[in-house]
């Protein structure tokens with residue numbers, strides 16, 4: 001499914017030179033919670049309503065969210081695959097966390113509970129996500145973890161929270177960390193046969209080292225991994241089947257997602 005034109009109902013403002021961490025994220029939170037009680041109550045347990053509020057805010061002040069168009073591809077994938085254990089790297093103000101977490105909540109049941117971890121580096125952004133996840137009524141399914149993705153992945157793995165490996169991972173954090181964090185997950189067995197990775201911003205700004213890595217054959221990776229161990233080595237024997245999905249940033253700039261299904265050691 002390739003969108004050939006920008007058809008979103010919201011077009012975000014221009015990114016500009018300073019486009020985050022200038023107070024706009026707390027301004028968003030303040031605007032949401034300072035609404036009259038009747039308006040605010042309409043957003044309670046209403047992920048769609050909160051996403052729409054965030055989209056409207058971002059038409060005036062750009063926010064670096066995955067947005068409606070790329071988001072649709074990911075929610076379609078979640079609905080068809082129904083992953084139980086999901087991890088997102090980079091949550092910002094919680095747009096993707098609310099969108100994907102609410103999709104996971106659709107099929108999560110008490111007898112077969114799904115869990116969506118959001119790993120966010122910034123304590124301020126993490127606190128915003130927690131407040132909005134609570135407002136959205138998604139706290140049973142979504143857990144926000146503050147800290148660097150690498151530390152949090154190691155810690156969650158050590159605590160057994162990622163036992164058996166994750167079914168779905170959304171990579172949308174610091175671009176140079178996509179490949180090292182993937183290799184860390186491979187070395188820990190957190191990424192294994194059956195894991196589906198979705199990497200955002202593969203065109204804007206692009207991520208050649210990650211793209212190259214998931215497209216290398218095990219033979220090529222084994223050669224490159226010679227003499228390396230642990231997270232630096234990853235698991236070179238894992239093979240991925242990759243799909244490139246062209247879409248749009250919410251500011252109408254072309255972008256793409258790369259979906260990589262881990263086939264295991266084949």
Ligand SMILES: C[S@@+](CC[C@H](N)C(=O)[O-])C[C@H]1O[C@@H](n2cnc3c(N)ncnc32)[C@H](O)[C@@H]1O
Nearest residue numbers: 065066090091092095096121148149172173174
């Ligand atoms: C593009 S934004 C994420 C947007 C979000 N996924 C969405 O679509 O709504 C990138 C986020 O990654 C976070 N980040 C950057 N480096 C990180 C790291 N090492 N670990 C976890 N989060 C990180 C940033 O603080 C920022 O909030």
